[in-house]
Amino acid sequence: MAVSxxxxxxxxxxLHFFGDDPVMNMDNMGLRLLxxxxxxxxxxxxxxxxxxxxxxxxxxxxxxxxxxxFVYPTKIIxxxxxxxxxxxxxPPLLHYACNLGLTLCSCKYTRGSFIFPKSQPxxxxxxxEEVIYIEDKLPPNLCYRxxxxxxSKMTSHSWxxxxxxxxxxxxxxxxxxxxxxxxxxxxxxRKFFQPAGDGKTGDVAGKEMTKLTGIGEINPGSIICxxxxxxxxxxxxxxxxxxxxxxxxxxxxxxxxxxYECVGSIFDDPCDLAHALKKVVQVFRPAxxxxxTTCTSREVWTSVGHALEPLGLKCRSFAVDEFPAxxxxxxxxxxxxxx
Amino acid sequence: xxxxxxxxxxxxxxxxxxxxxxxxxxxxxxxVDFTASWCPPCRFIAPILAEFAKKMPxxxxxxxxxxxxxxxAEEWEVEAMPTFIFLKEGKLVDKVIGAKxxxxxxxxxxxxxxxxx
Numbered sequence: 001m002a003v004s005x006x007x008x009x010x011x012x013x014x015l016h017f018f019g020d021d022p023v024m025n026m027d028n029m030g031l032r033l034l035x036x037x038x039x040x041x042x043x044x045x046x047x048x049x050x051x052x053x054x055x056x057x058x059x060x061x062x063x064x065x066x067x068x069x070f071v072y073p074t075k076i077i078x079x080x081x082x083x084x085x086x087x088x089x090x091p092p093l094l095h096y097a098c099n100l101g102l103t104l105c106s107c108k109y110t111r112g113s114f115i116f117p118k119s120q121p122x123x124x125x126x127x128x129e130e131v132i133y134i135e136d137k138l139p140p141n142l143c144y145r146x147x148x149x150x151x152s153k154m155t156s157h158s159w160x161x162x163x164x165x166x167x168x169x170x171x172x173x174x175x176x177x178x179x180x181x182x183x184x185x186x187x188x189x190r191k192f193f194q195p196a197g198d199g200k201t202g203d204v205a206g207k208e209m210t211k212l213t214g215i216g217e218i219n220p221g222s223i224i225c226x227x228x229x230x231x232x233x234x235x236x237x238x239x240x241x242x243x244x245x246x247x248x249x250x251x252x253x254x255x256x257x258x259x260y261e262c263v264g265s266i267f268d269d270p271c272d273l274a275h276a277l278k279k280v281v282q283v284f285r286p287a288x289x290x291x292x293t294t295c296t297s298r299e300v301w302t303s304v305g306h307a308l309e310p311l312g313l314k315c316r317s318f319a320v321d322e323f324p325a326x327x328x329x330x331x332x333x334x335x336x337x338x339x
Numbered sequence: 340x341x342x343x344x345x346x347x348x349x350x351x352x353x354x355x356x357x358x359x360x361x362x363x364x365x366x367x368x369x370x371v372d373f374t375a376s377w378c379p380p381c382r383f384i385a386p387i388l389a390e391f392a393k394k395m396p397x398x399x400x401x402x403x404x405x406x407x408x409x410x411x412a413e414e415w416e417v418e419a420m421p422t423f424i425f426l427k428e429g430k431l432v433d434k435v436i437g438a439k440x441x442x443x444x445x446x447x448x449x450x451x452x453x454x455x456x
Contacts (some may be wrong), residue, residue, distance in 0.1 A: 036383055061380075201442065204445055
């Protein structure tokens with residue numbers, strides 16, 4: 001393994017707000033009213049920039065220089081990789097949200113295990129440090145708090161979760177699936193390198209990669225914003241009505257990594273998620289992969305396992321934990337069977 | 340009358356039709372920005388589009404607010420903002436969905452060049 005390289009593993013922050021006006025009507029844009037300059041200031045604190053953006057009637061999706069940002073009227077999700085300082089977005093976000101009449105009601109921070117933990121800047125030097133930092137920045141009304149490291153049988157894959165909420169229980173039909181893949185198939189990973197000197201720009205090269213790698217077939221109904229980085233790497237956001245999906249790829253040998261994340265509802269056909277996950281695995285053929293599902297229902301994680309077993313991936317570990325107002329987080333790891 | 344070097348906002352269906360008719364004859368490339376006042380990604384790309392309009396007087400840049408001209412937005416199947424459509428002689432030649440500066444620039448250059456040749 002390389003001594004140091006690009007950190008593919010993302011940090012992910014999800015914040016939920018409620019408005020002064022209890023009835024959120026169609027005109028109520030909430031966080032989407034945050035002006036672009038304020039958004040840039042938040043991203044400056046994290047140390048990343050906007051690469052492209054698209055919105056529909058439900059939300060806005062941004063591809064960042066380091067991963068992605070999604071803004072809904074009362075919810076914001078920021079996911080950043082590399083040596084970004086994601087948690088530094090909390091104070092400015094709370095400030096701007098307050099100006100819009102929005103109050104924080106829940107916070108969730110998740111990440112895998114960094115490949116290069118020593119390269120991480122403050123406050124990401126350790127999970128303990130991260131939790132201390134978040135707890136200090138959160139308002140006291142978020143009194144139901146929990147921090148856990150969910151283990152697997154491999155030291156290289158564990159799932160760090162911190163949640164905080166102003167209530168103990170929350171009924172929601174939504175689920176989130178976060179997939180982290182390492183040791184990608186070398187031949188497939190090469191597709192995420194731009195040929196030297198072909199003069200193509202990031203958007204255009206990204207569009208080609210989406211088509212060439214089969215990423216475009218994962219969620220065929222979605223509108224895709226894609227970007228290829230120079231000399232290698234790839235990011236995309238897919239938007240489909242009120243749902244998003246996102247993929248980020250660090251293809252370099254020795255620390256190759258790809259992530260896939262999507263959201264859905266427990267009332268969806270479980271076959272849709274299984275289909276998407278199968279396609280994702282076929283795009284990258286990772287030697288190791290972890291899946292974290294956050295949900296109130298068992299259906300979601302059982303369909304995950306059933307989808308991957310036929311592709312030659314074996315479930316090596318399974319951990320489940322309950323979080324106040326977030327539901328159950330199920331963390332599973334899979335490895336490819338020996339060829 | 341529309342001025343060269345600017346993004347022309349079409350606030351009524353009449354103005355929109357008038358603009359299309361005008362350019363049908365000239366065979367000029369038309370780039371239409373489907374935007375919404377509430378859409379932050381649209382605000383991200385607006386100054387970039389204005390810059391393109393200034394630099395490329397040989398291309399007509401139009402702007403349509405999807406809430407103002409809902410029928411036009413429906414006709415061109417606009418589902419996400421911003422959406423850019425490229426028209427030549429009234430026909431759709433290309434489409435870019437999302438605020439993507441480079442893809443937008445390359446598409447404009449590609450279609451504008453063919454017109455000049």
